Amino acid sequence: MSTPAQPKKPAAKKPATKTPTAKARASKTASAIAPEIRDALDADIASLEMGSKIWSTLTVAQRATVLGHVREAVAKNAAEWARTAAASKGLDEQHPLRGEEWLAGPYATLAGIDALISSLDAIAAGESPLKNVRTSLAPTGQVAVQAYPATKTDALLLNGFTGEVWLKPGVTADQARRRAGLAQLNPTAGGGVGLVLGAGNVTSIPILDVLYELIAFNRVALLKLNPTQDSLLTVFRKALQPLIEPGFVRIVTGAGDVGAYLTAHPGFSHIHITGSAVTFDTIVWGPGAAGQKRKQTGKPQLTTPITGELGGVAPIIVVPGPWTQADLDYQAEHVVTMRLQNSGHICISGQVVIISPDWKQKDDFLAALRRAYAKAPQRPVWYPNSDTKLAIAREAYPDAEQYGPRLLVEIDGTDDAATLETTEFFAPVLGIVEVDGTGQQFVDGAVAYANERLAGTLGANILIDPVTEAELGDGFERAVADLHYGNIAINGWTGFSFVAPTLSWGAFPGHTLEDVGSGIGIVHNALLLDDVERSVLRGPFRPFPRSVGRGRFSILPKPPWFVTSRTSAEVSEGFTRFMIDRNLARLAKTLGAALRS
Template sequence: MTTSSPATDQRAAADRAVADLVRGESVWAACGLARRRELLERVHTAVGEQAAAWVSAAAAYKRLPEGSQLIGEEWITGPYPVLTGTGALAASIRALEAGGSPVDAFTTRPAPGGRVAVRVLPHSTYDRLLLSGFSADVWMPPGVTTEEIRSRAGLALRRPEETAGVTVVLGAGNITSIPVLDVLYELYAHNRLVVLKLNPVTDGLLTVFRAVLAPLIDIGAVRVLTGGADIGTHLVHHPSVNHVHMTGSAATHDAIVFGTGTEGANRKRAGTPLLDKPVTSELGGVSPTIVLPGTWSDADLRFQAEHVATQRLHNGGYNCVASQVVIISSQWAQKDRFLVHLRAALAKAPERPAYYPGSDDRVASALSEYSGARRIGDRVLIEGLDAGAPGSALTTEYFAPVLGVLELPGAPGAFLDEAVDTANEKFAGTLGVNLIAHPRTLATLGPALDEAITRLRYGTVAVNAWTGVGYLTATASWGAFPGHTIDDVQSGIGVVHNALLLAGPERTVVRGPFRPAPRSLLAGEPSLSPKPPWFVTNRTAATTGRLLADFAAAPRWSALPAIFASALRG
């Protein structure tokens, strides 16, 4: 008797999954807005029910010790954004059901360069309390009017009966909300049925993800599979698959689209892809943090050093939008003191296992390439980078706990101009950029700050906040700056999240408080936010993260005191 191999069995399962979705397309087409909202609300409920198991499975594969404050990251980037995302998307569907637009309840304002911005955060009273001092605007491209924004918001949900076939989502292995959010966006924003192929790193979440997506699996709209690169290749080239969406690196994208080795490189140069179907993607890159010179207190220096350390070390450094290079002014009088605090913040952050494949090799590569590289615990700091010299720090995403420091000359205005040019022209990728500046510096810059934001070719720009806040804001768009092509993909093509279903957003601009409360209030900043729970140095991140996810599952006033108490102890 002959038996099939595991690989054969996996390919057969993949074929059955695609066939199921092809059959399920007529069922999904027949689901009107009310039915789609009801299914989404059931997913929301399932996420709340599975949240603890979700976090436990994520902590297991990342090898986080039980009781570690770092488990807060898994609450805040796992079930929490899926809960807020499903809630916001359901609200958009309700607006469409009522004959309106998802943006009707949101304000708009003029943005530089003939643009219109949609204020997506804060939106509710809960936002103003839980994220006091933070804001987010989605900028639309120049020339798009407010009425056009309103009439086009909703995307494929304006024509739910016009389905668009089957897509393969190649799931991320780092942030566990990404695969589920990508599935929901493909299904609801683009009307494509979805087969999700998990990254092997996250196979331990298979049971959780199937439980969370069960309402959509049951009607034949979603399938969730495991398997290696061979199964991913089989799926993306399947003749019944119409589209591919992936999260990963530009190198992985090119391997999928053009193939590997010399033949793949030749296809890319010739512009003749191996994959003959549309591909959208979110691919990361080398994200900079621009620190503008000013006169800061020692507490400000220490807090912002921890902020930068968080931007690099959150999730062990395995974030597509982790800051990889800090750009500071060589003429800043407090430069040396800031670097003392930055080294201390990197040393103070908890160490953790290098769970993502290849991390140790990438760390070793940075240490061997740069004479100014030094180990600080399990991470690396590279000082003395030169934007005019060849090197990997500005052109290769390390996806590891490696942070570089690049100095440029100039006082705030001239330095900012040079930093913007350097970030645009020298850095690989366009996903996110951070700017940190004292409120007095921002006031002095005036319109020059908006001009700098406008010039930065990045999908998310954060001022005194981490671009990760944009990722966590369900109503914000998330993705590369628009305009990339498959043969120069940079940080990807298309956007995700975008729960207002805005058509063709250009970028998200996030702003946050320069100082945490209570210092912010004493300095006259209108913010009640203490040290954010996503800081790697937050002592109560695990408790605060769990409480936030519980609140997102069932928003209620009675839950707020416990959240505030935990956050203040952080």
Template sequence: MRTGMNTVNDHPPSLDTLVEELRRGEETWGSMSLSARRDLLAVLSEALQQHAQEWVDVACSIKRLSPTSQLAGEEWISGPYAVLSGVGALSATLAALEGGRSPLDGFHLSQAPDDRVAVRVLPHTLFDRLLLNGFTAEVWSKPGVTADRLRKAAGLGQRTPKETGGIGLVLGAGNIFSIAPLDTLYELFAHNRVVLLKLNPITDPLLPVLNKVFAPFIELGLLRIVTGGVEFGAAAVAHPGIGHVHITGSVTSHDVIVFGPGEEGRARQTRGEVLLDKPITSELGGVSPTIVVPGNWSKRDLAFQAEHIVTQKLHNNGYNCIASQVLVLSSDWAQKDDFLKALRKAFTDAVARPAYYPGSDDRCAAAVRDHPGTAKQVADGSRVLLEEIPVGDDIAFAEEYFAPVLAVTSLPGQGRDFLDRAAAFANDRLSGTLGANVVAHPRTIRALGADFTRFIADLRYGTVAVNAWTGVGYLTARATWGAFPGHTLQDAQSGIGIVHNGLLLDGTERTVVHGPFRPFPRSVLTGQFTLSPRPPWFVTNRTAAVTGRRLAAFAGRPGWAKLPGIFASALRG
């Protein structure tokens, strides 16, 4: 085991020592003013900007990508950019509280369906309007939670900074490298918990970089970063000095922690006998759908949205908790065959990449084996497209592949009839509730009117994205991220609780994202008047690495002078 105290140490601190150091750090945390906490975030931001290139180089090494490849853009955007954006949002929230204001002051609030309140978190600044023109994001409250309650509760643990929350264990993810740092910051600032962060073994090479980035937190005893295997993780979960556990991973790992391993653990789960003696929150992925609402599309619309859906699947080679797994089409859509033709081309043409995540090739092989006659594997064997899966008890609907496997299924209907069937299928037949994507022509959305709004409200997912990928919700620092509320330890689905949430809101239910149906300049030429070109997270974006690096630099230190370089790179993508 190595720790954040010692990058290389023949005699690392024991678990008891780490917990004792964090206990003293908790006292320090409770004595720190909001201003001092903001200063810590500022130092972290500077350190991350200084070491961002090192971070991305290590990330590319882990994923066996060339640092000069366009795919390196994924590591810039889902790594340093995401963390720097999160730090900026938290800093603004602390500044509002320090000034005696609600973090929601200056944000637009409106009514959402069924007695909900919508908080518009994107765009918030003029920079947002320029850099992500055409994209919006709202955080919806739970039904019955009023705007006044949202304002009064915003800030969570930072409203009472002296009331600390003990020591939390964060079990980091191994796929997206901003997850563990952002989860750590959420524990510290939302819940006032100091943190023992155990890295996923895949991300162990990032330990030296994370030590540098989080140095001020480590020096004050607010954070310890450790590596280790399953045995160390189990010991940390069971340690009496640790009062809370947060995991990003699979539902299988969650259930082992809560109920124990093997047959005995499964028997306990069936009986509802919890073995874990402390609270746990989680983000556990699931089977994410992309629902295509039938309409009248141009050939360029078909090609662009095929690229969009392939991005939703193949970003990070499918090793994303919200990678689209089931594409839902209308069997009555006149353009269904044309769209499938465009999808096959985009799926086949996508840049090949190594299967770095353990077990990926085995899961792809199992998908082919389980779907004889419908599985289409690209020539290099790296990706699997399942056409068409009948609606039924298929494994593709029940288990997350966490691999480059995309299944296609169809439901009958047009208009509201199709929307009702699609919502019921996604809610009741697919495992998990983390994220759902919807693709619909603007004319179709306008024609459906209130029926389309009802459809979005009916989808029981923690993030719903319309003409955007739910990954945009992940990257929006002030949006909430997590499963739809209501899951239990016995049936955790996509998890319990939320993270990110830079406004530190309470009483939230979901995030709803909207994006442009077409990229600039075609959007303007067809009357949509949005200025975003092909997004830099698209797997087809040729300048993603340059744009991602420039976006990360902007997130760390926003300024007008940086915009021309970002726009120039983005437009070439």
């Protein structure tokens, strides 16, 4: 992750740095891989070039039909997908957390496909994807699109959650409706061939990124899997067969040498990566000292346009208020879920809990947090280089509490918080920092701390009880607007925003190649909105039945994505199977299991 931007100093004169031409770079990377691999990659790119021409001849309605076939293929292979993904992360078929792979894999993909098909159907009928979608004004006066729930299924399965997409300042509601559709408003304009460098942690990410290339930009795509997901190659090829057969998608595997060859290849019109800022910089500027010199002189070696989603250090702002013991326990489990989902190997994992020393219940909450952190099911820390990140945390904070492989770092007056604030650990490391005050003073201070001290702008979480939120009123809404993150969750986790396909996913606008932060551009965004600034999710502070008459209502008990849910695996699989077949009898059984969570 990048560190917070520093004031710019006048640039000193530097020796000229020679940037290799695209042709020379491609030749160098070609010599680094076996000829048969190079030939196979070139053949795939040639097939995609032909596929791009075919894709440009399809009507919007025909594209919706193609996505319908993809949906059928994903549904047919969902069980194998979830089982293979769980096994790749060291979770056997009895592990209580295997349900994560249903929700973050086939469920998220099916939801994304359904939402894209809905937008394509609207455009094919000569209507805007926003025809039946309400808009309002955010506290800043920006247009806020009421994007979630988008369907009755959303409202049923994930009851009590709502989400808005805020558009950039100056965009009107009429403009938003006219522009919604992106490349599908001009479907015959081909976007060329895109390269998608897939994420290695969450299995729906590479598939959803490929679909966004096709629909948002009219770009066919070559997907290179991260080596951590090579075991899913067969499943992915079966799931995307309706796109692979006509030449709209190709999927390949390989190590860094293959990635280097592809990023230097002249056949791509665009590159999209989900990964780290270090990898992004290596692609754009080159490796080592030579890459750093090119970055300093502003002369990238990459000439192909590039976007990326790169993670960050996500805050969890705990607003002081009158919480019951049940509230303390529930929200402590909520925080632990934000950190321990996928063993912390998620770009949106909550990393820094911001709490007030002036909150009378601070100690009670921290005690509940420690209990929840200790009792969450143990699982492997499996992502490459996680041991190195954990070692960095242990060295920086030798007094950190340890719960198996998990670390809990509480910053006191003598600790230097810089490592916690600027290192995306991508591992089970949870930090606690303090910001003084209560009420509006605390909220404003916590927002300033998150904006100014924590690396990245991808996602931020806020926990606030209904009484305190009502007391703060417009002041709280102003503070939310001041929080400069691409995804904000209020009484929810931004990981929920990831699986809500009509919300956007990406960093807050403004990052550049020179200071890429949490990335450039967005994905998901199934309403195909232009000029997106951020998404704001709101959820219930209390689960059912305590939600009755006490703030935002929800029929959900403990959500199935909570790592402490006793029925997570059963409910997550059940939700996915309902997405596949809409079997109400089976759903009733699943909801019964949810009540036992």
